[in-house]
Amino acid sequence: MTLLSVENLGVVYEPADAQARVRSVRDVSLRIDDGEFVGLVGESGCGKSTLGYALTRMLRPPARLASGRVLFGGTDIASLSGERLRRMRRRGFALVLQSGMNALNPVRTVGDHFLDVLRAHERISKALVRARATELLARVHLPATTLRRYPHELSGGMRQRVVIGLVLALEPRLVVFDEPTTALDVLVQKAVIDTIKELQREVGFSALLISHDLGLVLESADRVLVMYAGRIVEDQPSADMIRDPVHPYTRALLGCYADPRAEHVRVAGIPGSPPDLSQPSGGCSYQPRCPLAEPGCGGAEPPLASIRPRSSAACYVTTRGASS
Amino acid sequence: MHPIVRKLITFVVTLWAAVTVNFFLPRLMPGTPADAALAKLAGNGPVSPAQKQAIEDTLGVPHGSVWSQYVSYLDDAVHGRFGVSYTYFPASVVSLIRTALPWTLVLVGFATVLAFVVGTLLGVLAAWRRGGGMVGAKQGSAVDRVATVGSTFTSAFPYFWTALLLLFVFAFKLNWFPIKGGYQADTSPNWSFSFIVDAAFHSVLPAVTILVSGLGGWLLGMRNNMINTLGADYVTFAEANGLRGRTVALRYAARNALLPSVTAFGMALGLVVGGSLLTEVVFAYPGVGYLLYNAVVNEDFPLMQALFLVITLSVLVANLIVDLLYGLLDPRARRA
Amino acid sequence: MNAPADPLATPIAPVVARVRGSRLPRPLHLFLRAANTVLANRMARIGAGILLVMVLVAIFAPLVAPYSPTDTGFGRSLGPSAAHWLGTTGSGQDALARLLFGARVSLLVAFAAGVLATAIAIAVGLFAGYLHGVAEETINFVVNLFLVIPALPLMIVIATYLPGRGVGVIVLVVVLTGWAWGARVLRAQTATLRTRDFVAAAEFSGERPHRIVFREILPNMVSLVAASFLGAATAAVLGEAGLEFIGLGSPDTVSWGTMLFWAQNDSALLTGQWAQILAPGLAIALLAASLSLINFGVDALSNPRLREGVAP
Numbered sequence: 001m002t003l004l005s006v007e008n009l010g011v012v013y014e015p016a017d018a019q020a021r022v023r024s025v026r027d028v029s030l031r032i033d034d035g036e037f038v039g040l041v042g043e044s045g046c047g048k049s050t051l052g053y054a055l056t057r058m059l060r061p062p063a064r065l066a067s068g069r070v071l072f073g074g075t076d077i078a079s080l081s082g083e084r085l086r087r088m089r090r091r092g093f094a095l096v097l098q099s100g101m102n103a104l105n106p107v108r109t110v111g112d113h114f115l116d117v118l119r120a121h122e123r124i125s126k127a128l129v130r131a132r133a134t135e136l137l138a139r140v141h142l143p144a145t146t147l148r149r150y151p152h153e154l155s156g157g158m159r160q161r162v163v164i165g166l167v168l169a170l171e172p173r174l175v176v177f178d179e180p181t182t183a184l185d186v187l188v189q190k191a192v193i194d195t196i197k198e199l200q201r202e203v204g205f206s207a208l209l210i211s212h213d214l215g216l217v218l219e220s221a222d223r224v225l226v227m228y229a230g231r232i233v234e235d236q237p238s239a240d241m242i243r244d245p246v247h248p249y250t251r252a253l254l255g256c257y258a259d260p261r262a263e264h265v266r267v268a269g270i271p272g273s274p275p276d277l278s279q280p281s282g283g284c285s286y287q288p289r290c291p292l293a294e295p296g297c298g299g300a301e302p303p304l305a306s307i308r309p310r311s312s313a314a315c316y317v318t319t320r321g322a323s324s
Numbered sequence: 325m326h327p328i329v330r331k332l333i334t335f336v337v338t339l340w341a342a343v344t345v346n347f348f349l350p351r352l353m354p355g356t357p358a359d360a361a362l363a364k365l366a367g368n369g370p371v372s373p374a375q376k377q378a379i380e381d382t383l384g385v386p387h388g389s390v391w392s393q394y395v396s397y398l399d400d401a402v403h404g405r406f407g408v409s410y411t412y413f414p415a416s417v418v419s420l421i422r423t424a425l426p427w428t429l430v431l432v433g434f435a436t437v438l439a440f441v442v443g444t445l446l447g448v449l450a451a452w453r454r455g456g457g458m459v460g461a462k463q464g465s466a467v468d469r470v471a472t473v474g475s476t477f478t479s480a481f482p483y484f485w486t487a488l489l490l491l492f493v494f495a496f497k498l499n500w501f502p503i504k505g506g507y508q509a510d511t512s513p514n515w516s517f518s519f520i521v522d523a524a525f526h527s528v529l530p531a532v533t534i535l536v537s538g539l540g541g542w543l544l545g546m547r548n549n550m551i552n553t554l555g556a557d558y559v560t561f562a563e564a565n566g567l568r569g570r571t572v573a574l575r576y577a578a579r580n581a582l583l584p585s586v587t588a589f590g591m592a593l594g595l596v597v598g599g600s601l602l603t604e605v606v607f608a609y610p611g612v613g614y615l616l617y618n619a620v621v622n623e624d625f626p627l628m629q630a631l632f633l634v635i636t637l638s639v640l641v642a643n644l645i646v647d648l649l650y651g652l653l654d655p656r657a658r659r660a
Numbered sequence: 661m662n663a664p665a666d667p668l669a670t671p672i673a674p675v676v677a678r679v680r681g682s683r684l685p686r687p688l689h690l691f692l693r694a695a696n697t698v699l700a701n702r703m704a705r706i707g708a709g710i711l712l713v714m715v716l717v718a719i720f721a722p723l724v725a726p727y728s729p730t731d732t733g734f735g736r737s738l739g740p741s742a743a744h745w746l747g748t749t750g751s752g753q754d755a756l757a758r759l760l761f762g763a764r765v766s767l768l769v770a771f772a773a774g775v776l777a778t779a780i781a782i783a784v785g786l787f788a789g790y791l792h793g794v795a796e797e798t799i800n801f802v803v804n805l806f807l808v809i810p811a812l813p814l815m816i817v818i819a820t821y822l823p824g825r826g827v828g829v830i831v832l833v834v835v836l837t838g839w840a841w842g843a844r845v846l847r848a849q850t851a852t853l854r855t856r857d858f859v860a861a862a863e864f865s866g867e868r869p870h871r872i873v874f875r876e877i878l879p880n881m882v883s884l885v886a887a888s889f890l891g892a893a894t895a896a897v898l899g900e901a902g903l904e905f906i907g908l909g910s911p912d913t914v915s916w917g918t919m920l921f922w923a924q925n926d927s928a929l930l931t932g933q934w935a936q937i938l939a940p941g942l943a944i945a946l947l948a949a950s951l952s953l954i955n956f957g958v959d960a961l962s963n964p965r966l967r968e969g970v971a972p
Contacts, residue, residue, distance in 0.1 A: 088566075089564065097557055097564070102558060104561075105562070106654075107580060107583075117567070120566050150655045152655070337801075338804075338809070342809055345809075345814075472703075476953060479952070480950075481949060482948060484901070484902065484941070488937055488941050489941075593810070595811065597812065598811055601813070620820060621906075625820075636809050
């Protein structure tokens with residue numbers, strides 16, 4: 001069953017200085033089914049966080065939804081406002097922010113946070129809150145004593161887990177994880193990702209994992225979307241993407257990972273830099289950096305073309321000859 | 325070391341420093357301090373032997389080393405022996421201060437705290453109305469503009485000018501309030517109801533002066549703090565979790581924005597004291613400010629020095645209270 | 661008042677645009693751009709306007725004033741009239757002339773004390789933030805000492821004992837009590853910047869401490885220094901006014917605070933000579949207010965969230 005359906009979404013940043021207007025998400029369409037774990041990968045500034053915020057109705061001025069629509073469980077989320085929107089945060093969509101470091105109120109204990117979150121949506125006694133909170137903390141592998149702690153008394157990894165626990169309290173159907181491990185060191189990263197995977201399996205919510213780390217996402221997600229310059233350029237199940245990356249950008253990203261056991265490793269980066277989204281050029285936005293670029297690439301942005309039943313990529317060259 | 329212990333030590337050391345400054349200042353001038361004082365007094369007319377004696381007692385005709393003078397000065401200070409006033413001879417300095425201090429503490433204490441509370445609340449409102457980037461709130465607002473501009477003006481006007489203005493308009497022109505004093509000139513302080521009412525009436529204009537002068541600063545400070553906190557991740561996360569707007573504004577944003585305001589309150593106490601001093605002078609209100617003014621005008625050194633110490637002590641105590649209050653508000657400051 | 665001002669349309673924007681491509685020295689470039697950002701704020705514009713008027717009055721006082729400020733030939737304690745808009749003082753001087761010439765002293769004190777206090781604050785603050793250990797602790801303690809002891813009583817006590825009276829004494833006293841605030845702010849910021857990578861890089865390449873402080877750290881704190889200067893200048897204006905009002909200035913000085921002193925002395929409140937109290941008082945208040953208003957714009961330099969036209 002389709003849970004989330006995004007159709008031709010466009011998000012624009014419009015600061016007062018009109019020259020700095022940027023279309024940060026352009027013509028994005030995607031689908032997430034019930035219980036699916038989807039990854040969204042891209043470099044800094046490609047619009048992935050903006051997309052995540054758009055999907056959870058957390059965009060703030062000067063950003064706004066410019067075109068397209070987002071259907072959550074059949075409802076157009078743009079039509080929600082005020083109290084209806086607030087209620088949608090429970091058993092609806094949820095957002096886990098980048099760096100749980102700062103997502104917790106410094107003057108309230110962990111227990112207070114659970115109290116606030118649970119009581120925002122139902123009348124519930126303190127004792128019951130404590131019981132539920134203890135249970136949720138256990139799910140994210142934190143002891144019950146954590147309830148009495150203030151955020152500054154916890155480590156970064158622990159705070160991130162508390163954040164995940166709070167989100168679970170809302171029994172969401174979709175959780176958007178915006179770079180949940182970026183500010184953590186590698187060992188803690190793995191632990192947090194493992195916890196996320198485990199919870200997703202157990203509880204069964206749909207997950208959208210946003211990250212710049214393609215390797216991390218490929219290990220965790222069922223399906224991966226690659227984003228570049230505000231557009232989705234590839235959409236494949238993880239196993240297929242590892243085996244056969246289609247878009248030149250995806251190939252280049254995978255090429256950045258070296259086998260630590262290999263004898264000699266040639267490290268290749270991606271030359272050039274991402275385009276300035278306030279100056280949209282015609283044609284494929286990856287063209288300036290693409291080793292396979294042809295004159296025909298300069299015409300119009302390539303649309304997402306299907307090459308296999310569940311895989312598609314936005315490239316004229318590499319999708320040539322595939323069934324449409 | 326425990327933060328409270330640290331604060332107490334700072335308190336004692338600062339007090340000691342103030343006393344030491346008090347001791348050394350007169351001695352930094354050429355000649356003996358007594359000479360300087362006598363010379364100034366002599367400029368106004370012949371000096372009586374009693375006054376000469378009082379001066380020498382207080383400022384010390386140097387006998388013994390500076391160190392022994394210092395030690396005896398400290399001893400005097402600790403025991404509250406501050407000598408006799410020239411102006412109100414032979415009243416002791418301590419008795420004069422004891423009469424004046426309560427008036428100031430009540431007036432300034434009450435008005436300042438009120439200014440802080442009201443200013444802070446209005447600051448929260450102004451920031452909230454500005455739209456603070458919260459999802460669903462309206463952008464920009466008249467309330468914010470008016471509050472901000474108004475505050476900038478009222479807080480930039482010096483206390484004594486606001487005092488003069490209020491005095492001119494409400495006392496002189498409109499005759500709604502008395503022109504000077506803490507109570508009617510022909511009565512003497514007592515605890516009767518009519519006196520208290522009379523005193524309260526006399527303190528309205530000075531209190532309003534302090535209130536109006538201080539409020540703007542707190543409003544602006546809190547508004548700016550709120551704007552910063554409203555952009556913080558924990559506010560975003562709270563919204564994302566569906567907490568009600570008011571809960572987020574108060575328990576998440578305002579509660580954190582309050583912390584720098586409390587710190588600023590402690591730091592601003594010195595300024596408030598200065599402003600209140602001048603306010604008392606304008607209204608001839610019988611507090612320590614007016615007493616200090618008279619001491620300066622009459623070059624009454626013992627009184628002046630003692631007042632300096634008392635005022636400094638009051639500010640230090642107030643600071644200590646604010647520090648402790650901050651410790652209650654911010655769990656991060658409680659580290660043992 | 662509803663739409664945010666276009667941030668580029670300040671009075672000095674044309675100047676900034678012309679300078680942009682030219683080859684003027686970089687500090688001037690940066691100054692103009694900073695001034696542009698500050699002036700984008702409506703309140704800063706108002707403050708700058710008021711200040712400009714006062715500076716002009718101070719410079720052109722001899723041309724604008726009807727009489728000399730020290731001329732005592734007029735009748736004493738006269739009320740406002742066509743010949744004397746603000747009346748005359750108890751010594752027979754024209755009050756309006758005194759008001760106009762008084763701008764010179766107040767502006768001089770504000771500027772001189774502001775500069776001196778800020779210079780000390782920079783020296784103390786930057787070195788205290790940069791150093792470690794006992795030196796830092798000691799400096800910190802001294803700074804806190806000056807901050808906690810209430811300023812006006814301290815100024816009064818010091819000024820009373822200093823020999824002589826006059827603007828010099830007042831500037832000295834104001835600077836003594838006014839440097840600490842800026843020092844604390846700058847120290848805190850320096851301590852933060854000190855841990856940044858570019859400072860470590862400078863240290864590794866062998867730069868000496870005072871060069872690091874002035875060439876690496878200071879340029880990052882320009883807006884704080886500006887705010888510090890404006891704050892010190894404001895405090896100086898008010899401190900001077902307060903001291904002169906109480907009688908600790910020289911009675912011969914032609915300044916706004918002394919005008920208040922004499923008005924109080926000559927019982928202007930009782931004789932109804934309110935113009936001589938309200939006019940200098942208003943002038944002092946406006947000067948202090950203008951500096952504070954400009955400071956409002958300087959806040960926007962360091963905190964982009966407060967800039968006009970930019971969303972939080």
